[in-house]
Amino acid sequence: MPDNEIILEIKNLSKVYDKEVLKIEQLSFRRGRIYGIIGPSGAGKSTFLRLVNLLEPPTTGDIYFKGEAMSMNGRAGTPVRREMTMVFQKPLLFKTSVSENVAYGLKARRFSKEEIKARVETLLEKVGLKELAGRYAGTLSGGEAQRVALARAVAFEPAFLLLDEPTANLDPSNVELIERLILDLNRDKGMTIIMVTHNIFQARRIAQEVIFLHEGRIVEMGDTEKIFSFPEDPRTRDFVEGRMIY
């Protein structure tokens, strides 16, 4: 697979609830890269991820995964879902143990018992929760739950990972741990990652390309350094320099 292959392409996408909350004419994501989506609260970042992950039908437009248009309904959705996953802004953990949670996607894919056990152990170690493997998930703190949700999502090594504020509830040392894991997954497994974050510093640390969303539209996008050092649009400049009020 060529490095510059387009893994996801978006054409004329829009989403209308009470009003139009998202409108993107054209956007493409290349395999193996890390994208950061930044923008103020209510800009449409989560909506965008939900559309890409087929949780919500677009009002208009199409999303192509590896060149094929995806549809929300029918069987067409399932194969795509096996290669793509998302960690929600407020993740839900199943009412079972921590390790059962991490094993879920592996079970859905019929991995062997030994393989599941090995992967769950490795991942819990990586997110710093090895001691909590047997704990009932309902008793975890917010930050612990978020790390379990991330471990659960990457356990089956999806080709394409969507993250909605993956470190919002974490303390600085855990933020570092998770950022490390995200970078490792991208480097070692070639995972394509789209990460939504409020945190402009995090976007700058992790993303190779940044998309700035504002009121449902892409204001500016490009290489991270360029967006941060030489923003073209005044709104982008205000946002990355911390002057945008939201």
Place this chain on the structure above:
Amino acid sequence: MALLPLLKGIAEAFHLIFTLDPYLVKIVLLSLQVSGMAVLLGTLAGVPLGAYLGLKPAESTHFISKLLYTLMGLPPVVAGLVFYLLFSRMGPLGVLGLLYTPAAMIIAQFALALPIIAALTMIGIRGRGKEVQETARTLGAGRLFTAWTVMRESRFVIFGAVVTGLGRIIAEVGAVMIVGGNIEGRTRVMTTAIVLETGKGNFELAVGLGLVLLIISFVINSLLYSFQGGGRDSA
């Protein structure tokens, strides 16, 4: 004086229970069979229906929700009357010859249990079910595994719904009386037997059956209580 038959009845009742009086045992077993089968069928139909409705946006299920709530409060005698008319010889289902059989009693009780189980399942799943469904799908679960996960995550709610349904039908008398006919050895269950034996002045038997019914009710409600307590947030 009025107290005497009751006391005598209780003493006799314990005797009947502990000696496993065949007449009493037979009635208790039939009750459990009829209501057990009705609740089983009610579960098989009501849980998927409730789950389906619970996963839909609340706005799109207003009508059916109201219908279910209404049917939840359906008086058993009315259900009995409806099925009597359906099953009577002249009725549309008369050819089946179901009137005065345990099958008719099961069907009538099924109709009483179904709305309770479906509505309580729906209410319980509505809160968190959609999110569970999305999470499961996002993690690559197919339709069946997703459905299984939604049920599993709502197991306390579903169990509560089923037990509530069972509690209601095992104690009802109107429907089984009308469609079953209270025939000795064939369609006589605890509640209808109590009505009959009380009428005949056989207080020992009536009280004995009443006690058994109370005990069953106690067991059912203890299960419900502990599950609802246990279902709060721990496994």
